[in-house]
Amino acid sequence: MNLINNGADNETSYRFAISSYLLVKQYHNAEPLVKESILKFKLSSDDYCNAGLTYSYVGDNDKAVELYSESLTLNPSNINSLNNIGYSLSILGKHAEAIMYFSEAITIKPDSAYPYNNRGLSKIKTGAISDGLDDFKKSYALDPDNSYYFKNMGIYHYDCGEFQKALVFYKKAQKLDSSTYKIDEHIKDVQEQLNGIVN
Secondary structure (H helix, E strand, C coil), rough: CCCHCCCCCCHHHHHHHHHHHCCCCCCCHHHHHHHHHHHHCCHHHHHHHHHHHHHHHCCHHHHHHHHHHHHHHCCCCCCHHHHHHHHHHHHHHCCCHHHHHHHHHHHHHCCHHHHHHHHHHHHHHHHHHHHHHHHHHHHHHCCCCHHHHHHHHHHHHHHCCHHHHHHHHHHHHHHCCCCCCHHHHHHHHHHHHHCCCCC
């Protein structure tokens, strides 16, 4: 940010500043720079992916989907944008559409754990529980330290009314990566269920 404030008003400086904020998970600080860079510069597929990620984490998934779509227009094989647009669509409840993006990501990079894990949850949400759990198993086999596997397993057990199991999975996700998307909210929700508090 100091570079930009000191007059280094170019694509490279914005790209560096945005990437730095994303790296330290300061998404709200990245957001104004993303807005400016979209207006000022011709962005790459990866730039749009980072822009989408910023909006995903500040909770504007509709805008995130728009930016990931821009990324994929420039590079239809951008594995991060494929996975991330699917994730944002799943948060918006558009699971059937999300599955298509996750499946494309898997076709391009079959050794990546994230799209299997995320597709698994979307499959479960659409009623294909056995297929979804198979995707979870594949994700875990590829990366047993993937916090999103444990988060999504927690969501599965929560939806089944198995709140104690859900809590175990959520806490494992939190231990692996405390910045896992909305993990603290998931833990709070399940603890309220266990305490007999229903909002």
